Amino acid sequence: MASDCVFCRIVAGDIPSDPVASTELSYAFRDIQPAMPVHVLVVPRRHITSADTVEAGDAETVADMLLTAQEVARREDVAERGYRLVFNVGDDALNSVGHLHLHVLGGKTMRWPPG
Numbered sequence: 001m002a003s004d005c006v007f008c009r010i011v012a013g014d015i016p017s018d019p020v021a022s023t024e025l026s027y028a029f030r031d032i033q034p035a036m037p038v039h040v041l042v043v044p045r046r047h048i049t050s051a052d053t054v055e056a057g058d059a060e061t062v063a064d065m066l067l068t069a070q071e072v073a074r075r076e077d078v079a080e081r082g083y084r085l086v087f088n089v090g091d092d093a094l095n096s097v098g099h100l101h102l103h104v105l106g107g108k109t110m111r112w113p114p115g
Contacts, residue, residue, distance in 0.1 A: 007043045007099035021071050025064040028072050028104070037107025038076045038083065042068050048100040051087040069104045078106030084114075 017029035073079040083106030
C-alpha cells in the first residue's frame with residue numbers, strides 16, 4: 001500500500017467509498033464524479049501504478065479486475081445492452097490517480113470516438 005495513494009486508502013477503508021463488488025484481489029466502488037449513469041472504478045487491492053507498469057506477474061490481478069468488471073456490469077444491469085471498460089494512462093488521457101483502475105461505464109448509448 002502506498003500511504004499517499006487515494007485508492008490505496010480507499011481499499012484500506014481509510015477513505016469512505018460506495019462499494020459495488022469485492023474480491024480477494026480487487027475492489028469496485030462508485031466514482032464520485034460519474035461521467036455516465038453507471039460509473040464504477042475497479043482497482044487492485046495492491047498498488048500497481050498504471051496499465052503502463054503492469055508486468056507478467058500481475059496477470060492474475062488484472063484478470064480478476066476484468067472478472068470483477070463483468071460482475072459489476074451484471075449487477076448494474078448494463079451487461080446485456082453494453083458497457084465500456086477503460087484504462088487511462090498518463091496526463092493526456094486525464095489519468096488523475098497513480099493507481100491502476102478500470103472504469104466500468106454504461107447506462108446510456110455512447111458515441112465513438114470518445115473524447
